[in-house]
Amino acid sequence: MQAFRADLLDFTAPPGWGDTSAPGVRWRPDHWLLVGEDGRIAGVQAEAPPAGVPRHDHRGRLLMPGFIDTHVHSPQLGVMASYGTELLDWLHTYTFPAERAWADPAVATAGSALFLDALLAHGTTAAVVFPTVHKGSVDAIFTAAQARGMRLIAGKVLMDRHAPDGLRDDVAGAERDCIDLIQRWHGNGRCSYAVTVRFAPTSTPEQLAMAGALCRADTTLYMQTHVAENREEVRWVGELFPQARSYLDVYAQAGLLHPRAVLAHGIWLDAADRAALHDTGAQIAFCPSSNLFLGSGLFDWPAMAAAGVPVSVASDVGGGTSLNLPRTLADGYKVQALGGHNLTAWCALHAATRGAAQALQLDHEIGSLEPGRVADFCIWDWATGAVDGQRQQLARDLHERVFAWLLMADERHLVQTWVAGQARHTRTDG
Ligand code: GUN
Numbered sequence: 001m002q003a004f005r006a007d008l009l010d011f012t013a014p015p016g017w018g019d020t021s022a023p024g025v026r027w028r029p030d031h032w033l034l035v036g037e038d039g040r041i042a043g044v045q046a047e048a049p050p051a052g053v054p055r056h057d058h059r060g061r062l063l064m065p066g067f068i069d070t071h072v073h074s075p076q077l078g079v080m081a082s083y084g085t086e087l088l089d090w091l092h093t094y095t096f097p098a099e100r101a102w103a104d105p106a107v108a109t110a111g112s113a114l115f116l117d118a119l120l121a122h123g124t125t126a127a128v129v130f131p132t133v134h135k136g137s138v139d140a141i142f143t144a145a146q147a148r149g150m151r152l153i154a155g156k157v158l159m160d161r162h163a164p165d166g167l168r169d170d171v172a173g174a175e176r177d178c179i180d181l182i183q184r185w186h187g188n189g190r191c192s193y194a195v196t197v198r199f200a201p202t203s204t205p206e207q208l209a210m211a212g213a214l215c216r217a218d219t220t221l222y223m224q225t226h227v228a229e230n231r232e233e234v235r236w237v238g239e240l241f242p243q244a245r246s247y248l249d250v251y252a253q254a255g256l257l258h259p260r261a262v263l264a265h266g267i268w269l270d271a272a273d274r275a276a277l278h279d280t281g282a283q284i285a286f287c288p289s290s291n292l293f294l295g296s297g298l299f300d301w302p303a304m305a306a307a308g309v310p311v312s313v314a315s316d317v318g319g320g321t322s323l324n325l326p327r328t329l330a331d332g333y334k335v336q337a338l339g340g341h342n343l344t345a346w347c348a349l350h351a352a353t354r355g356a357a358q359a360l361q362l363d364h365e366i367g368s369l370e371p372g373r374v375a376d377f378c379i380w381d382w383a384t385g386a387v388d389g390q391r392q393q394l395a396r397d398l399h400e401r402v403f404a405w406l407l408m409a410d411e412r413h414l415v416q417t418w419v420a421g422q423a424r425h426t427r428t429d430g
């Protein structure tokens with residue numbers, strides 16, 4: 001057993017949209033989090049633990065569940081902040097060349113270690129990850145996740161057309177790779193497999209049908225893809241799939257929408273699409289930093305919420321410009337503000353923790369500080385300088401305080417990251 005003293009914040013229920021009062025918010029200032037030898041949360045208490053239990057005194061700091069990034073690309077750290085393009089040009093100019101290098105297992109192994117260490121150093125303890133089309137990139141990310149004890153969902157990227165040489169597969173070979181990788185990794189420790197369709201333009205209808213058949217054959221598999229991110233992309237999908245009612249309908253017809261489906265973006269969807277997402281149980285990963293950087297558009301979170309579709313938040317690095325989810329959520333606030341809506345700190349942080357865990361059907365394992373959950377958590381400074389320090393002092397209530405932290409914090413506020421009761425990142429620069 002070990003014990004952590006800090007201001008504990010997590011959620012017991014979804015906060016209502018636009019509601020700054022705190023239903024569902026569990027705020028336990030200056031409490032002790034107890035972590036057992038099994039790496040799970042043993043309890044939370046106000047009183048000091050018994051003598052002999054090792055103590056980590058982070059009084060005056062914030063302790064929250066580790067963040068869950070529901071859409072991020074492991075081979076794209078080197079693509080971040082690439083100048084001057086929208087989605088389709090960005091893919092061809094910057095992203096596909098970077099991903100081609102991951103054909104080399106040594107590149108994939110080193111890149112995956114760098115990537116997961118970076119997630120941990122930005123406050124993220126669990127992620128839904130796109131590696132590359134290469135089978136070795138999947139072995140590399142899962143192997144690196146297991147070395148760090150992390151909860152990770154990933155799968156081989158499917159692309160059998162409209163991609164350059166060295167980045168295309170074919171239906172039969174891709175199916176063999178998927179089956180082999182599912183056997184090796186799905187349910188192996190904290191790893192789960194996601195059938196990973198890059199996006200409709202890079203898969204033939206035959207490949208989409210194969211992906212749908214994999215999902216039908218094992219309903220515990222996840223599915224991840226991109227949808228309706230960019231207007232030119234949406235127009236192209238209409239051309240490639242003239243029989244589909246909409247972009248989302250391409251995936252619906254292939255049997256890819258189900259309760260374990262995570263679709264990134266979903267900016268250019270209509271009411272019928274939102275109803276289809278709701279009816280199938282699929283969820284949207286909102287990627288505000290990426291959507292702003294690539295000029296993709298403004299996601300309408302309240303419309304999605306009103307349709308009953310779960311929304312989580314994601315960095316979408318390399319389209320996004322930071323792996324840090326507080327920075328991403330700050331962008332999310334601004335995107336919603338442009339749509340005339342106020343994103344509360346509670347909605348934002350819930351979506352990055354308990355909300356994502358629930359949508360991924362992993363709330364028994366991650367996303368809260370409930371006893372029995374795996375001890376994946378982060379300790380943050382409330383402020384690191386004079387400006388955010390003063391802002392904290394001026395906050396008049398809990399929402400104002402947490403909101404100011406969320407909008408002003410970044411990875412420099414991160415003191416320590418713990419995964420399954422093990423310290424996996426510690427700030428070194430004071
Ligand atoms: N659509 C298809 N591939 C990608 C990708 O790598 N990043 C983003 N943001 N959108 C995509």
Ligand code: ZN
Nearest residue numbers: 071226264316
């Ligand atoms: Zn993406």
